[in-house]
Amino acid sequence: MAEQTGNTGQTVNPWKVQGEIVDGKLQAIDYNKLVDQFGTRLIDQPMLDRLEKLTGVRPHVFLRRGLFFSHREFNKILDLYEKGKPFYLYTGRGPSSGSMHVGHMIPFLFCKWLQDVFGAALVIQLTDDEKFIFNPDLKIDDAHKFAIENAKDIMSFGFDPKKTFIFSDLDYMSGPFYKNVIKVAKSITTNQSRATFGFNDSDNIGKLHFVSVQASPSFSNSFPHIFGTANIPCLVPCAIDQDPYFRLTREVAQKLKYHKPSLIHAKFFPALQGPGTKMSASITTSAIFINDTPNQIKNKINKYAFSGGQDTAELHRLHGGNCEVDVSFQYLKFFLEDDEELALIEKQYSSGEMSTGQLKQKCIAVVQELVKGIQEIRATVTDELVDQFMNPTIPKDASMKPCVPQVQELKIE
Numbered sequence: 001m002a003e004q005t006g007n008t009g010q011t012v013n014p015w016k017v018q019g020e021i022v023d024g025k026l027q028a029i030d031y032n033k034l035v036d037q038f039g040t041r042l043i044d045q046p047m048l049d050r051l052e053k054l055t056g057v058r059p060h061v062f063l064r065r066g067l068f069f070s071h072r073e074f075n076k077i078l079d080l081y082e083k084g085k086p087f088y089l090y091t092g093r094g095p096s097s098g099s100m101h102v103g104h105m106i107p108f109l110f111c112k113w114l115q116d117v118f119g120a121a122l123v124i125q126l127t128d129d130e131k132f133i134f135n136p137d138l139k140i141d142d143a144h145k146f147a148i149e150n151a152k153d154i155m156s157f158g159f160d161p162k163k164t165f166i167f168s169d170l171d172y173m174s175g176p177f178y179k180n181v182i183k184v185a186k187s188i189t190t191n192q193s194r195a196t197f198g199f200n201d202s203d204n205i206g207k208l209h210f211v212s213v214q215a216s217p218s219f220s221n222s223f224p225h226i227f228g229t230a231n232i233p234c235l236v237p238c239a240i241d242q243d244p245y246f247r248l249t250r251e252v253a254q255k256l257k258y259h260k261p262s263l264i265h266a267k268f269f270p271a272l273q274g275p276g277t278k279m280s281a282s283i284t285t286s287a288i289f290i291n292d293t294p295n296q297i298k299n300k301i302n303k304y305a306f307s308g309g310q311d312t313a314e315l316h317r318l319h320g321g322n323c324e325v326d327v328s329f330q331y332l333k334f335f336l337e338d339d340e341e342l343a344l345i346e347k348q349y350s351s352g353e354m355s356t357g358q359l360k361q362k363c364i365a366v367v368q369e370l371v372k373g374i375q376e377i378r379a380t381v382t383d384e385l386v387d388q389f390m391n392p393t394i395p396k397d398a399s400m401k402p403c404v405p406q407v408q409e410l411k412i413e
């Protein structure tokens with residue numbers, strides 16, 4: 001992994017993800033440490049067993065492989081399901097680029113599985129306002145354009161439009177949603193926002209306020225066309241970088257007599273350069289985008305994917321590779337469905353029987369296949385479908401009935 005200078009602790013917040021630097025060397029993110037720092041809980045086997053028992057469905061690959069690894073009161077969601085009571089799902093995307101990258105897909109693919117298994121309604125916030133406020137170079141109309149393009153990416157993940165509402169903040173900010181935003185804003189002091197996010201006096205006031213916008217979709221009456229005025233609990237799947245927003249949200253929820261949102265957190269899909277940082281849209285060489293061609297995917301993985309292999313083929317055959325830091329292996333851990341095949345690759349790569357070149361080839365094939373599947377579905381997204389997902393005057397089905405997908409299925413568990 002990249003050489004840096006000096007020693008630092010790890011940083012994980014909505015804007016920066018970087019492992020600890022020890023003796024100038026960037027380390028992988030220490031997720032156990034993060035759970036301690038953030039005060040969340042690890043997802044353990046009894047929780048997965050309970051999920052399987054209640055739903056009759058084998059936990060998703062992301063759960064089985066510890067990629068969704070932490071939570072806040074996910075047990076409350078399981079309690080609700082056990083009692084036949086409703087909850088909904090809430091997640092989001094900050095549209096910083098015209099195309100999402102494959103790392104952004106992780107919470108969405110997981111939401112799709114949760115929606116299928118629990119039959120829950122899902123709201124997806126596109127924070128074009130956030131991206132405009134935080135990026136000094138981004139024009140407001142471009143942020144909005146990116147939101148619509150990203151919405152089409154998201155539609156290609158196979159959500160049920162009858163149960164899924166996707167909205168741009170710039171378009172949807174009004175009525176009951178805005179009332180919640182203002183109620184939340186009144187409940188958070190400048191000190192709290194500064195302490196949670198590390199803002200200083202030269203940051204614009206939009207940044208201090210933005211938490212109110214990301215908090216408010218956690219409250220079901222922000223969406224009268226789905227939930228009427230009911231107060232229904234929600235579950236927020238996201239990577240753990242977004243947790244600071246929801247720590248504040250949970251504090252405020254109590255004051256406003258709403259349910260505290262439950263959370264379920266993913267590890268980061270690593271940057272091509274290694275597991276010390278997350279894949280990021282602003283560093284194009286760190287990321288594989290949903291609109292990359294097969295050749296671009298091949299070249300990026302061949303050129304940039306950090307290898308856990310040895311320096312020479314001979315040494316590699318002798319000592320084997322390190323799957324923990326090898327980016328190609330890590331990508332397969334997210335996207336190769338077959339548990340047995342993954343275990344075999346791990347064994348062969350660790351023993352030196354499989355070379356870095358062979359591992360990269362497998363990774364390239366799997367990522368190309370995934371991206372091709374999304375591109376094919378995305379090419380079929382019509383204006384009518386966009387309207388079905390994004391028009392707030394079309395009522396949604398909020399009942400907890402398993403859904404019938406309306407768009408072509410993506411082939412991931």
Ligand code: TYM
Binds near residue numbers: 091103239268278
């Ligand atoms: P954004 O656009 O940075 O990221 C969108 C979602 O993807 C997750 N994520 C990743 N997951 C795995 N590996 C990665 N390399 C990776 N990079 C990003 C993020 O955690 C997020 O879940 N402010 C938010 C938008 C938002 C939101 C929400 C996110 C609004 N409401 C509710 C989650 C839940 C943002 O800019 O996300």
